Amino acid sequence: MSNDVDFEMDEMKEIIDDFLVEAEELIDSLDNNFVKLETSPSDLDLLNEIFRAVHTVKGTSSFLGFDQVTELSHKMEDVLNKLRKSELAVTAEMMDLLLESLDILKVLLDNVRQNKEEVIDLTDAIARLIAIQEGGEAGPASEESTPEVSETATSNTEPAIDDPTDQSIGAVSTPAQDGGPASAGDAPQKKKLPKKSGTLGKSGDQTIRVDVNRLDSLMEIMGELVLARNSLLQTINRVSDEENIVETREQLSRTGASLNFVTSELQLAVMKMRMQPIGKVFGKYPRIVRDLARDQKKEIDLQITGESTELDRSVIEEIGDPLVHLIRNSCDHGIESPEDRKAKGKPAKGVVKLSAGQEGSNIIIEIQDDGKGLDVDAIRNKAVERGLVSETEVQRMSEKEVFRYIFGAGFSTAKVVSDVSGRGVGMDVVRTNIEKLNGIIELDSTVDVGTTITIKLPLTLAIMQGLLVESDDEVFILPLASVYETVRTEQANVYYVNQHPVLRLRDEIIPIVNLGEVLRNGPGGFIMSEKPYIVVVGLADKKLGILIDHFLGQEEIVIKSLGSYLGATEGVAGATILGDGRIRLIIDLLGLFNIAKSLS
Amino acid sequence: MNRTILVVDDSPTVVKFVTLSLKNKGFTVVAACDGMDALEKMSNLSNSVDLIITDLNMPNLDGYGLIEAVRQNKQLDETPIIILSSEEEEEDRQRGIEVGASSYLVKPFKPKLLLTEVSKYL
Numbered sequence: 257m258s259n260d261v262d263f264e265m266d267e268m269k270e271i272i273d274d275f276l277v278e279a280e281e282l283i284d285s286l287d288n289n290f291v292k293l294e295t296s297p298s299d300l301d302l303l304n305e306i307f308r309a310v311h312t313v314k315g316t317s318s319f320l321g322f323d324q325v326t327e328l329s330h331k332m333e334d335v336l337n338k339l340r341k342s343e344l345a346v347t348a349e350m351m352d353l354l355l356e357s358l359d360i361l362k363v364l365l366d367n368v369r370q371n372k373e374e375v376i377d378l379t380d381a382i383a384r385l386i387a388i389q390e391g392g393e394a395g396p397a398s399e400e401s402t403p404e405v406s407e408t409a410t411s412n413t414e415p416a417i418d419d420p421t422d423q424s425i426g427a428v429s430t431p432a433q434d435g436g437p438a439s440a441g442d443a444p445q446k447k448k449l450p451k452k453s454g455t456l457g458k459s460g461d462q463t464i465r466v467d468v469n470r471l472d473s474l475m476e477i478m479g480e481l482v483l484a485r486n487s488l489l490q491t492i493n494r495v496s497d498e499e500n501i502v503e504t505r506e507q508l509s510r511t512g513a514s515l516n517f518v519t520s521e522l523q524l525a526v527m528k529m530r531m532q533p534i535g536k537v538f539g540k541y542p543r544i545v546r547d548l549a550r551d552q553k554k555e556i557d558l559q560i561t562g563e564s565t566e567l568d569r570s571v572i573e574e575i576g577d578p579l580v581h582l583i584r585n586s587c588d589h590g591i592e593s594p595e596d597r598k599a600k601g602k603p604a605k606g607v608v609k610l611s612a613g614q615e616g617s618n619i620i621i622e623i624q625d626d627g628k629g630l631d632v633d634a635i636r637n638k639a640v641e642r643g644l645v646s647e648t649e650v651q652r653m654s655e656k657e658v659f660r661y662i663f664g665a666g667f668s669t670a671k672v673v674s675d676v677s678g679r680g681v682g683m684d685v686v687r688t689n690i691e692k693l694n695g696i697i698e699l700d701s702t703v704d705v706g707t708t709i710t711i712k713l714p715l716t717l718a719i720m721q722g723l724l725v726e727s728d729d730e731v732f733i734l735p736l737a738s739v740y741e742t743v744r745t746e747q748a749n750v751y752y753v754n755q756h757p758v759l760r761l762r763d764e765i766i767p768i769v770n771l772g773e774v775l776r777n778g779p780g781g782f783i784m785s786e787k788p789y790i791v792v793v794g795l796a797d798k799k800l801g802i803l804i805d806h807f808l809g810q811e812e813i814v815i816k817s818l819g820s821y822l823g824a825t826e827g828v829a830g831a832t833i834l835g836d837g838r839i840r841l842i843i844d845l846l847g848l849f850n851i852a853k854s855l856s
Numbered sequence: 857m858n859r860t861i862l863v864v865d866d867s868p869t870v871v872k873f874v875t876l877s878l879k880n881k882g883f884t885v886v887a888a889c890d891g892m893d894a895l896e897k898m899s900n901l902s903n904s905v906d907l908i909i910t911d912l913n914m915p916n917l918d919g920y921g922l923i924e925a926v927r928q929n930k931q932l933d934e935t936p937i938i939i940l941s942s943e944e945e946e947e948d949r950q951r952g953i954e955v956g957a958s959s960y961l962v963k964p965f966k967p968k969l970l971l972t973e974v975s976k977y978l
Contacts (some may be wrong), residue, residue, distance in 0.1 A: 267876055275869040308866070311913050315942035316869040318964035326964075 272368070275316055279365055279694055280324075281356065282309040283358060288544040292354055294546070297346035309337045313361070313482065325364050328378055331385040332357050338389055348390055354548065355543070357381050416569060425458055443549035466529050474525045477518060484515045499793070527716055528566070534612045534621075535563030537576045548587045555594050556587055556603040562612035567619055568716040573715070574693055575621070578686040582623045582709055585683075590627030590707055602626065617721055618737050619709040630701040632658050654763055659699045662689040663797040691796045691846055694735060698797070720815065722832070722842065724808035725791065728772035733832065733842045736810055740792040740799065747784055756855075759790055759801045766792060769852045771843075774825055796847045800852055811835065827851055859978050860884045860903060864894040865940070866924065870963070874909060874940070877967040877973070892918025895925055898932065903936060907977055909970075909971040912941040912948065920955050927956040936977040940965070 289306045310333045319326035338344040365375050420703045488511045494504045538560050549556040591606030609624040636650045640660045663683045694714055699706040714737045722733035749760050775776045791802045813832040829844035861883050863874045888894035894930045910961055912919035926932045939952045939956045942963040959973050
């Protein structure tokens with residue numbers, strides 16, 4: 257570091273922190289821009305933007321004396337400069353090398369962040385960047401320059417597709433952080449990406465950037481709230497004045513209406529401040545898909561829509577990793593090789609569509625691929641083999657019901673466990689994450705047409721639409737977002753399987769519990785009226801029917817925690833105060849599902 | 857009296873670094889993120905800018921463009937301009953001086969060197 261500066265220590269730290277934030281933003285943008293560049297290599301504006309970003313990283317790092325960052329970005333800049341001047345043409349190998357270098361930069365910056373005085377061996381990466389810059393092909397050039405480097409490094413330039421296990425071993429044994437041949441690119445890359453998103457989540461500390469317009473509208477609403485309060489106070493003063501009682505009543509109802517309006521506006525405005533576009537998460541995926549496609553010699557087009565859909569910050573932080581997993585699955589298990597696709601009469605290039613959108617107070621995220629689809633029979637067999645269900649039962653189940661098994665722990669039908677998805681992180685982890693967010697996940701698949709996974713999430717975790725129901729003279733609230741439907745059925749539609757009641761609803765069989773019985777944990781028994789009311793709720797991949805006495809209506813509720821004394825009550829998510837001032841319990845569906853499971 | 861220096865760079869880190877070095881020496885510093893921003897800041901400032909320190913490679917309006925614009929402005933054309941760039945090539949330096957820069961410093965540089973350069977003009 258430039259030591260002769262008369263900066264205070266904390267000034268220096270501040271500068272370095274700023275540098276890290278800046279560099280991280282630039283590198284995130286580079287990840288995607290490199291991928292874009294590969295598809296549109298003649299876009300000069302894009303190229304200039306990329307060049308400038310690398311240039312800035314080089315300039316700033318040199319300033320602060322992070323020599324390795326400077327050295328590497330300098331060599332990247334040289335290559336980009338030649339591209340910019342059309343002295344070189346974009347090739348896939350070049351992009352591999354640039355992306356790989358970018359990954360090393362990430363490691364270097366991570367080291368800076370963690371104050372690690374570690375030197376990473378850059379010789380290989382730099383030699384290859386120089387070679388490519390001098391007009392050589394990456395392949396031959398690297399052979400020339402890396403005879404002494406370990407096997408993993410060379411296998412990287414010519415990805416060893418036919419031997420995935422070898423690669424995954426490489427991934428474990430050459431973590432770039434250890435300062436080994438960091439340039440054994442592909443391996444550290446894969447190890448690092450998920451880790452990176454993890455650290456991001458944590459480092460995205462307790463501050464949030466809010467659009468000034470949103471603050472302004474909040475102020476405006478506050479102004480209206482003050483007006484409504486004044487009017488209310490004035491009316492209260494006049495209540496004792498019996499002569500004008502009619503007029504007072506009228507004014508009171510007007511004020512009430514305006515208060516109602518203003519508070520909902522206020523609620524929305526405050527909620528919006530916590531909202532962030534989901535594009536923040538989506539932005540990382542083009543790179544992941546690109547690398548996977550390269551690795552597996554597939555052609556995959558990732559189409560993203562609805563990036564501007566906004567979600568609560570806490571939800572955004574939780575959804576990133578499950579989505580990565582689902583997208584990897586689509587690319588790895590879904591999309592076939594170009595040859596297979598052509599043989600099936602499909603275009604060689606597979607399509608993975610990722611979309612987000614709002615539907616009422618829910619966010620719908622969809623991951624759709626046009627790959628080979630799920631093999632229902634394979635899942636049926638596997639489920640029977642694992643003793644999850646009997647042969648006759650499984651044959652009676654609908655396809656959708658069968659698909660739900662893939663969300664079970666350790667359930668994989670993939671014959672070849674590949675390096676990408678078969679890493680012990682299964683769909684059950686995805687399910688657990690979605691459950692935590694009170695979301696619903698559904699899967700639909702048709703052989704050789706593709707698979708669609710739909711995730712439904714609540715907009716926010718703090719406020720929700722509640723369904724008020726009565727059971728044993730007590731009022732409870734169910735999260736409306738999780739309610740599939742409410743039915744008034746006939747006793748004849750309720751069957752008993754091993755003495756457990758189930759509801760037959762169209763072609764589905766749904767287990768039922770009696771809300772009062774479950775919560776009291778006692779032997780209330782399962783008593784039904786002639787025409788019982790049942791709420792069908794869903795959680796992640798499962799459905800459950802809840803028997804209640806009456807429906808009372810719906811209301812928007814604010815969730816309050818029960819505090820440390822009662823907080824851990826299973827089946828209860830919290831409480832809320834309703835309009836009539838009474839405290840009501842909110843049902844925690846995850847807990848309810850667990851209790852229901854323990855009953856059976 | 858307080859001298860005002862305009863620092864133009866699209867990297868917040870560089871801006872901060874330069875700003876701190878100068879502020880520690882008692883200068884007033886105004887920062888801009890590119891050439892356009894710099895011109896706007898100058899037209900909005902009540903007091904005049906005594907020195908400009910600028911990067912070359914920036915979006916919207918680059919350093920060369922900024923210097924040309926400043927030199928063509930009757931009120932500003934006497935303002936000394938120091939280029940602070942990571943372009944090391946001689947042709948960049950020459951072009952910079954041609955369009956009207958007073959000095960050319962290559963990043964990375966020692967803050968002392970920058971301060972010496974600044975003291976030549978202020």
